[in-house]
Amino acid sequence: MSTLPNELLIIDDDPDRLMTLAACAEFVGIEVQGYDFVTWLQQAKGADLSRVxxxxLGESNLPLALSKLLAQFNLDGRDIPKLLLVDWPELNSAQYARSHVLGQLSEPFQMADLLDRLHQSQRLLSELVTKPVMADFDGFVGRSAPIEQIRQLMTQVAPRDISVMITGESGTGKEVVARCLHNSSPRAPGPFVPVNCGxxxxxxxxSELFGHEKGA
Known part of the structure; x- marks a missing residue:
């Protein structure tokens, strides 16, 4: 039986809070990776998150796009649960659930609270490992094998901040897929703008897609 992840990843531009939480975690036997946001962004692509x-997430001194930040903690379509150390106003209640945010941990840190959150996270990760997570895309109907394959691909790409090209014959539902992906992505609070290029x-x-300068 595989061992559940048991590491804590702390990203915070407040060094005192980072060190305090790290010391609290290490005291009860939890391994810790700690970064400020600049260092994390420099090393994120090569970071090993398999044990996290x-x-x-603490306070950032950088103007970060929250959707891009959260997408970095997605492994093969499964989000690593998150805990906020400060308030992130950009995160609404729908994004809390979609991004597996467990809530906020405030100072002074209590070891019992930290252990409870870690165990909650491990239970969630265990559920994600033992059963495939398939998003329920509203408006995307059908249960045939090809439809299920498309739904699985949509589940993998929806939480990621990437470009997606959807191909198919006219009338096969490309815009339906695009709308479902948008509604299940971190960009869901923003508008979905279909454009009929034909x-x-x-x-x-x-100029219609990328704009133009007046008089050009």
Missing amino acids: ALVC AIPPDLLE
């Missing part, structure tokens, strides 16, 4: 059970003259397509 819980990500603690209705735009070729000489105007570039």
Whole structure:
């Protein structure tokens, strides 16, 4: 039987809070990775998150896009649970659930509270490992094998901050897939803007999509 992840990843630009939480975790036998946000962003792509059970997000001095930050903690379509050390106003209640945010841990830190959150995170990760997580995309119907394959691909890409190209014959539901992906992504609070490129003259397509300077 595989061992559950048991590491804490702390990212915080407040060094005192980072060291206090790290000391609290290490005292009860929890291994810790600690970074400020600049260092984390420099090392994120090469970081080994396979043993991380819980990500603690503190205060950032950088103008970060929260959706991009949260997408970094997604492993093969499964989000590592997160715990906030400060209030992140950009995060609404829907994003809390979608991004597996367990809540907020405030100072002074209590070891019992930290252990409870870690065990909660491990239970969630165990559930994600033992059963496949398939998103329920509203408006995307059907249970055939090809539809289930598409739904599985959608589940993998929806939480990620990446570009997705959807191909298919006319009338096969490309816009339905695009809308479902948008509604299940970190960008869901923003507008979904479909554009019918076939209705735009070729000489105007570039300026319509990317804009143009007045008089150009």
